[in-house]
Every structure is written in structure tokens, then in C-alpha cells.
Amino acid sequence: MQLLKVDTLEQAREKLLQAVGDDWLTVCEVPLREARERVLAEDLYGIRDIPEFRRSMVDGYALQAKDTMGAGESIPVFLEVIEDVMIGTETTSVIRPGTCAYVPTGGMLPEGADSCVMVEYCEQFDASHIAVSQSVSPGRHAVEIGEDSKKGDLLFRRGQRLRPQEIGVLAAEGLTHVKVYAPLKIYVISTGDELTAPGEELKRGKIYDINTLALTALAEKHGFLVSGTRTVPDVYEELKEAITEARKISDLVVISGGSSKGKKDMTALLIDELSDPGVFTHGLALKPGKPTILGMDKKSHTLMVGLPGHPVAAMAVFEMLPVWLKRQQEGESEKLAVPAVLDGNVPGTPGRKMLLYVELKKNQEGYLASPVFGKSGLMSTMTRADGYAVVDLNQEGLKAGDQIWVQIF
Amino acid sequence: MQLLKVDTLEQAREKLLQAVGDDWLTVCEVPLREARERVLAEDLYGIRDIPEFRRSMVDGYALQAKDTMGAGESIPVFLEVIEDVMIGTETTSVIRPGTCAYVPTGGMLPEGADSCVMVEYCEQFDASHIAVSQSVSPGRHAVEIGEDSKKGDLLFRRGQRLRPQEIGVLAAEGLTHVKVYAPLKIYVISTGDELTAPGEELKRGKIYDINTLALTALAEKHGFLVSGTRTVPDVYEELKEAITEARKISDLVVISGGSSKGKKDMTALLIDELSDPGVFTHGLALKPGKPTILGMDKKSHTLMVGLPGHPVAAMAVFEMLPVWLKRQQEGESEKLAVPAVLDGNVPGTPGRKMLLYVELKKNQEGYLASPVFGKSGLMSTMTRADGYAVVDLNQEGLKAGDQIWVQIF
Numbered sequence: 001m002q003l004l005k006v007d008t009l010e011q012a013r014e015k016l017l018q019a020v021g022d023d024w025l026t027v028c029e030v031p032l033r034e035a036r037e038r039v040l041a042e043d044l045y046g047i048r049d050i051p052e053f054r055r056s057m058v059d060g061y062a063l064q065a066k067d068t069m070g071a072g073e074s075i076p077v078f079l080e081v082i083e084d085v086m087i088g089t090e091t092t093s094v095i096r097p098g099t100c101a102y103v104p105t106g107g108m109l110p111e112g113a114d115s116c117v118m119v120e121y122c123e124q125f126d127a128s129h130i131a132v133s134q135s136v137s138p139g140r141h142a143v144e145i146g147e148d149s150k151k152g153d154l155l156f157r158r159g160q161r162l163r164p165q166e167i168g169v170l171a172a173e174g175l176t177h178v179k180v181y182a183p184l185k186i187y188v189i190s191t192g193d194e195l196t197a198p199g200e201e202l203k204r205g206k207i208y209d210i211n212t213l214a215l216t217a218l219a220e221k222h223g224f225l226v227s228g229t230r231t232v233p234d235v236y237e238e239l240k241e242a243i244t245e246a247r248k249i250s251d252l253v254v255i256s257g258g259s260s261k262g263k264k265d266m267t268a269l270l271i272d273e274l275s276d277p278g279v280f281t282h283g284l285a286l287k288p289g290k291p292t293i294l295g296m297d298k299k300s301h302t303l304m305v306g307l308p309g310h311p312v313a314a315m316a317v318f319e320m321l322p323v324w325l326k327r328q329q330e331g332e333s334e335k336l337a338v339p340a341v342l343d344g345n346v347p348g349t350p351g352r353k354m355l356l357y358v359e360l361k362k363n364q365e366g367y368l369a370s371p372v373f374g375k376s377g378l379m380s381t382m383t384r385a386d387g388y389a390v391v392d393l394n395q396e397g398l399k400a401g402d403q404i405w406v407q408i409f
Numbered sequence: 410m411q412l413l414k415v416d417t418l419e420q421a422r423e424k425l426l427q428a429v430g431d432d433w434l435t436v437c438e439v440p441l442r443e444a445r446e447r448v449l450a451e452d453l454y455g456i457r458d459i460p461e462f463r464r465s466m467v468d469g470y471a472l473q474a475k476d477t478m479g480a481g482e483s484i485p486v487f488l489e490v491i492e493d494v495m496i497g498t499e500t501t502s503v504i505r506p507g508t509c510a511y512v513p514t515g516g517m518l519p520e521g522a523d524s525c526v527m528v529e530y531c532e533q534f535d536a537s538h539i540a541v542s543q544s545v546s547p548g549r550h551a552v553e554i555g556e557d558s559k560k561g562d563l564l565f566r567r568g569q570r571l572r573p574q575e576i577g578v579l580a581a582e583g584l585t586h587v588k589v590y591a592p593l594k595i596y597v598i599s600t601g602d603e604l605t606a607p608g609e610e611l612k613r614g615k616i617y618d619i620n621t622l623a624l625t626a627l628a629e630k631h632g633f634l635v636s637g638t639r640t641v642p643d644v645y646e647e648l649k650e651a652i653t654e655a656r657k658i659s660d661l662v663v664i665s666g667g668s669s670k671g672k673k674d675m676t677a678l679l680i681d682e683l684s685d686p687g688v689f690t691h692g693l694a695l696k697p698g699k700p701t702i703l704g705m706d707k708k709s710h711t712l713m714v715g716l717p718g719h720p721v722a723a724m725a726v727f728e729m730l731p732v733w734l735k736r737q738q739e740g741e742s743e744k745l746a747v748p749a750v751l752d753g754n755v756p757g758t759p760g761r762k763m764l765l766y767v768e769l770k771k772n773q774e775g776y777l778a779s780p781v782f783g784k785s786g787l788m789s790t791m792t793r794a795d796g797y798a799v800v801d802l803n804q805e806g807l808k809a810g811d812q813i814w815v816q817i818f
Contacts, residue, residue, distance in 0.1 A: 088601065310514075383564075409574070
């Protein structure tokens with residue numbers, strides 16, 4: 001293992017892709033009821049025309065548009081009503097010139113009808129006739145067969161995150177289940193003799209464990225399934241046992257703390273010992289996030305990620321590497337960012353990418369982004385921020401007025 | 410009940426606020442582990458200084474900055490190492506001029522030390538001395554007591570949605586539980602003789618029920634708890650029984666379908682019959698979304714919302730009314746919108762607000778928004794869209810080049 005062989009973000013990502021290969025993810029079938037926010041694991045094609053029959057979009061009368069030519073409030077057109085179509089039933093009539101049929105919203109249009117007039121423009125004239133006071137063009141208030149989507153159409157690509165509307169389309173097709181990626185199982189380990197579980201008495205010199213809960217929340221936000229969490233002191237054998245147990249039930253083990261160049265630097269040694277062919281990234285050219293360690297255990301197919309101990313840095317690296325990797329593997333498109341104009345200068349940090357935390361203020365044209373400065377370990381930097389921009393800082397840094405793209409938390 | 414007394418969106422919202430009053434929501438306490446995405450039900454103040462002791466941000470030596478004045482690679486400064494501070498323990502030494510102490514990242518600074526030098530700039534000189542080759546200013550690499558947040562500080566306001574970083578801050582305070590709003594319980598009823606459950610055989614003239622699954626997904630996306638769903642035919646007594654049962658276990662009953670002016674218009678009559686003092690909104694000046702019905706049953710404290718039958722319209726009204734109401738009640742700030750420039754014209758619909766569905770395309774400056782047109786019942790309008798803008802359309806409509814604010818789905 002080479003110590004602190006610092007990778008750029010791009011190098012680390014490239015190595016991650018190679019390390020996990022193409023069989024890290026598994027596919028499962030879930031009921032539509034539970035498919036929200038899951039990511040489609042296959043291209044999905046329409047299995048029927050939607051709609052399968054011509055439907056009315058309004059409560060009204062199905063007719064032939066040419067019959068209404070010239071009709072208006074003062075010169076109505078009189079048509080014979082030959083059917084009262086019930087919703088959910090097949091029509092029996094055929095509309096010919098001079099005739100029409102009542103059709104409720106969503107009801108089937110009878111053969112021969114090419115459009116509908118809303119009831120608001122129709123008046124009962126006698127027992128079998130109505131007066132129509134509006135002229136419509138063909139197709140008006142009617143939905144054609146397959147107008148929403150056609151049998152055989154590509155509905156959604158692999159990688160599509162299922163929003164409520166996609167669930168709706170799958171329901172419209174009559175599907176009850178859908179193939180999505182099984183959530184990656186992640187185990188969250190926090191190391192440090194100073195860590196105390198929230199709720200316990202805090203001894204002088206110790207702090208409450210932030211990373212276990214914050215990383216668990218962040219992982220779940222991004223669709224990981226947390227297979228377990230554990231807080232361990234800086235004891236080699238204990239940490240080794242924790243990682244060994246964790247990888248039995250996980251696709252990914254993250255270990256935060258213990259990754260800087262200090263006296264108790266065990267995470268790197270352990271990831272190296274427990275992975276084959278060993279640590280492939282030790283150090284990341286990212287601010288915050290330098291003390292990052294990556295290794296892959298080919299045998300158990302478990303990715304091991306050593307994260308910085310500082311919560312803000314740990315969360316930054318988690319978003320930039322494991323979350324990025326998951327989206328890449330699942331084929332999800334890039335997350336939408338918000339354009340904003342910097343309202344202050346940002347000094348340069350040559351050679352390193354930086355996560356710039358910003359507060360957004362809306363104005364008429366868009367957003368102003370105020371950098372939230374603060375020492376990198378401070379949680380308040382992140383709670384005050386609406387999001388972050390990943391910026392490449394050259395010698396000069398960024399200036400007020402520069403545009404950045406902000407990822408919203 | 411007045412039929413189709415159309416309200417503007419603002420009027421309907423104002424009536425909703427009055428109808429539910431200030432005791433619609435309830436508060437509950439949840440473990441931090443389950444608090445993600447929940448909304449804080451009280452202002453939260455710091456119960457301790459964070460950090461509670463002065464900490465080092467690096468692996469290095471705690472010292473007095475003035476001792477390093479003039480130090481550099483060619484002219485190091487020599488200091489006596491008087492303590493090796495262990496992480497998580499209290500320090501015992503006092504740093505005086507000419508002395509220093511090793512401190513790991515996160516370790517406690519000894520009294521008298523005002524800054525740290527990273528180990529990278531220190532070299533062991535003899536058994537008890539190091540050579541320091543960097544000059545630092547007071548405060549460097551040190552976090553002061555309360556620098557992240559202070560005891561008594563307002564940490565978060567009521568209405569704050571808990572993101573992973575807020576969970577982290579609550580953990581840092583040592584909290585194990587937090588007071589959040591209990592999720593509103595919603596019951597989703599879909600009506601229509603044409604509705605068939607996905608998976609069942611589809612008879613000619615019938616369609617699969619989209620709204621039950623799509624509205625359930627939408628409700629869960631926005632933090633509602635679905636207390637039940639039911640699909641009922643257009644039979645007065647059946648629908649009445651369904652609503653009556655639903656309101657026993659729900660804060661909100663939504664009924665989609667059956668709300669237009671057709672022959673089977675029962676939802677309005679039923680909401681009127683089952684609410685006291687009856688329907689207060691019947692018709693909404695929103696496109697899509699006109700056939701919307703609102704009533705509140707004071708006795709069971711249940712809001713009843715009749716939604717349009719068209720899935721797209723039902724989802725639009727659900728976002729614009731119940732979701733809006735929930736956010737208002739919980740005190741959550743407005744959801745962040747994305748500025749975009751229209752790349753096409755949008756014809757006017759005087760007197761009505763409109764949900765304009767758009768596809769976003771990124772360019773150098775920001776986003777172009779292409780309106781996704783399509784008949785209002787078509788689900789493909791929504792699946793092709795990245796989000797929507799709520800636009801007030803005057804006689805002229807909107808023109809290519811106009812700026813809109815897009816809510817991302």
C-alpha cells in the first residue's frame with residue numbers, strides 16, 4: 001500500500017467503476033405500491049395502446065365535427081341523440097351525419113364520431129334531440145387510440161427513477177410489479193475513542209458520535225439500505241472484527257474516522273489487509289475530503305470506503321463517491337443543479353476540487369449564492385447551506401459575479 | 410351547496426386554512442434514526458456548546474503561535490514536547506512559551522495553546538523536542554468552544570425539514586429524540602364504473618385505475634401516511650360508506666373521479682352531505698383542475714377533497730392544495746424553484762392559473778424550458794416533464810424568452 005497516493009476525484013471515480021465491475025448491483029421485482037423512488041432496471045415497453053379505445057375528455061356529446069359547422073349561440077344545430085353511453089361500457093351505436101351520443105368524461109366514443117361538444121354548449125330540445133351551440137373541429141375533446149402511448153413504444157429507459165407519474169403510467173398499462181435495482185446494502189462504522197452515543201453521559205474530552213446517524217440518514221436519502229451500524233474504539237482487533245462482520249451482509253462498508261495520518265491510522269491498514277488486491281486510493285484531491293481510502297474485496301464483492309472523521313468531510317466524500325457510483329451503476333441521469341451567481345469571492349485552492357457550500361437568495365432573475373464559510377469540521381456550515389457547488393479552483397479562485405451550479409441538499 | 414362556484418387558487422387556499430384551523434396537525438416524538446425528512450414541530454435551542462472544549466482540526470502540535478514567528482523550512486523553531494494528548498481524554502499539561510503537545514485530529518487542546526501546526530511541518534529533533542518549519546497565526550487549525558454553535562443558540566426553527574446534516578447536529582447535541590409533526594393520515598378513494606385494478610382482466614370500455622397508485626405515491630412523496638385506499642363504482646351508497654369509513658381513520662380523504670358535471674356527479678353531493686358546514690369550494694380556476702371540491706367535517710376533523718378524474722389533473726390539484734396546506738401548517742418554507750427561460754410560446758387562458766409542464770435543457774447560462782403540450786388527461790405530459798411552473802396567463806399568454814420558475818418533480 002502506498003500511503004497518501006492522492007487521487008483526483010476523476011481518478012478515484014474511474015478506479016471505483018473498475019473495482020465494482022458490472023455485477024455489483026442486483027435486480028429485484030417490487031409491487032408498484034412500493035416502487036416509488038426506485039430505479040428501473042430494464043427498458044420498459046408499452047404492452048398496450050393507451051387509451052385502447054377512443055375516449056371523450058369531457059361530459060358531452062360525441063358527434064361528427066362537420067355537423068357543427070357554423071353553429072353558435074344564436075344559430076344552434078339540432079342533432080338526434082341515438083345513445084347514452086355509460087362509463088366503462090362498450091358503445092353500440094354508429095354516429096352518422098345528424099346524430100350524436102351522450103358520452104361522459106372517459107367514456108368510449110361511438111364509431112363514426114370524431115369529436116365531442118361539452119354539455120355546457122348543448123341543450124335538450126325535445127325527447128330525442130339536442131341543440132348544439134358551438135362549432136368544433138375534428139378531434140376536439142377526444143383522445144385517439146394510443147394517443148398517450150402506443151403498444152411497443154419505449155416507455156422508460158433503464159435508470160429511470162420512478163416518480164408518482166411513472167407509477168401512474170405503469171398502472172395504466174395494467175402492471176402490478178416492476179423490475180428495479182435492489183438497494184445496495186451499506187454498513188456504517190464509526191471509529192474513535194472519543195465517540196459517545198447520543199443519550200449517554202458525555203465525559204470530558206469526548207464528543208457525541210455524529211457520523212453514524214448523519215451517514216445513515218444520507219445513505220437512506222440516496223436509496224441505500226442500511227444493513228447495520230456500529231461505533232468502535234481505536235482498537236485494531238475490534239475494528240477488524242467489525243469490518244469482517246459488516247462485509248458479510250453488505251455491498252459497501254463505510255468506516256469514518258481513523259483515516260488521517262495520525263498515530264492511530266488503522267483504517268487504511270485494515271482496508272488494505274481485508275481487501276484484495278488492497279487499497280487503490282489513499283487520499284483524495286478534494287476539499288473537504290482528503291483522507292479518503294478505497295479498497296474492494298473481490299471475494300465478498302464488498303466495497304470498503306474509509307471516510308474522513310470530520311462529519312462535513314465524511315458526508316461530502318460520501319456524496320461524491322458512493323452516491324455518484326450508485327447513480328452511475330444504476331444508469332440514472334445527472335441530478336439537476338440550480339444555476340446561481342456568486343455574491344462573494346472564493347480564494348483559490350490550486351490542484352483540488354472543492355465543495356463550496358452556499359446559501360441561495362432568490363431575486364428576479366434567479367439566485368444569488370452566498371458562500372457559507374467556516375472551518376471544515378463545523379456542522380453549521382452544512383446546516384446553513386441550501387446546497388453545494390463542486391468547483392475547480394485555479395490559482396485565482398472565483399469572483400463575485402461568477403456563475404456556479406448548485407446541487408440542492 | 411352552490412354548484413360550480415369557482416374559486417381562484419388563492420381563495421381555495423384561504424378557505425382551506427380557515428377550515429382546518431390550528432389543530433389539524435399533531436406532534437410526535439421520534440428517534441433521530443427515523444427523523445429524516447420529518448418536519449420540526451418546535452424551535453430547537455442548543456443545550457451545550459459545540460464543541461465543549463477547544464479541539465485540534467489536524468494531527469499536529471498544539472503550541473503558542475508567537476513561538477512560530479519567523480519559522481520556515483530553512484529556519485525551524487525548536488519546541489519541547491510536554492504531552493502526547495490522547496483522543497477522547499482530558500489534557501493535563503499547560504503550554505507555555507517554548508513548549509508544545511502532540512494532539513490528534515479532534516483531540517483537546519491543552520491550556521495555553523492557541524493554535525496547531527500540522528505534523529507535516531514538524532520533525533522529531535531529539536527525544537523531547539521537535540523542529541517546527543511553519544509559522545502559524547493564533548487560532549490556526551483550532552476550533553474554539555462554541556465555535557460551531559453555542560448553548561442557548563436557536564439551532565433550527567419550527568418547520569425545518571430534517572436533512573442528514575440537521576440529524577448530525579441533533580446527534581452532536583446528544584439528543585436521541587426530536588419533536589416532529591405526525592404524518593397526516595390520508596385515505597385515497599377512486600371512483601368510477603370504468604376502473605379496473607392493475608393485474609385484472611381489462612374488459613372493453615374499461616381502463617386500469619391509475620389514480621389510486623399515482624396519488625398514493627404522490628402523497629407518500631410529500632410525507633403523508635396512507636391510511637387506506639379503495640376503488641369504488643359509481644354507486645351512491647357504496648361511495649358514502651367508503652367515505653364514512655375512511656374519515657374514521659384519516660385527517661384527509663381524497664376522492665378522485667365523479668367530480669365533473671356529469672350524470673353521475675355524486676362526490677360533490679356526498680362531500681356536502683358528509684361535511685359540516687358543507688362544501689365550501691366547488692370548482693377551481695386552475696388548468697388542469699377545474700372539477701375540484703372541498704369540504705371539512707368539523708366533527709371528525711377530516712378534510713374532504715374531491716379531485717378531478719383525469720390523473721394529471723388529480724395530481725396537479727393534490728400538489729396545489731393538500732400538499733400546499735400541509736407545508737403551510739407545518740411552517741415549512743417555500744420549495745426551491747429553478748429559473749428557466751421559455752423556448753416556446755404559451756397561449757393565454759384568461760382568468761385561470763395554469764400548471765405548465767416543462768422539459769428542462771441545460772445550457773451555459775441556465776435552463777431552457779420547453780413546454781410539454783398534450784391533452785390534459787395524458788400521463789405522458791407529466792412523464793416527459795422535469796417539473797412545472799404555475800403561471801398566471803393573461804390574454805396574451807407567455808412568449809418564448811420569458812422567464813418562469815420551475816418546480817422540479
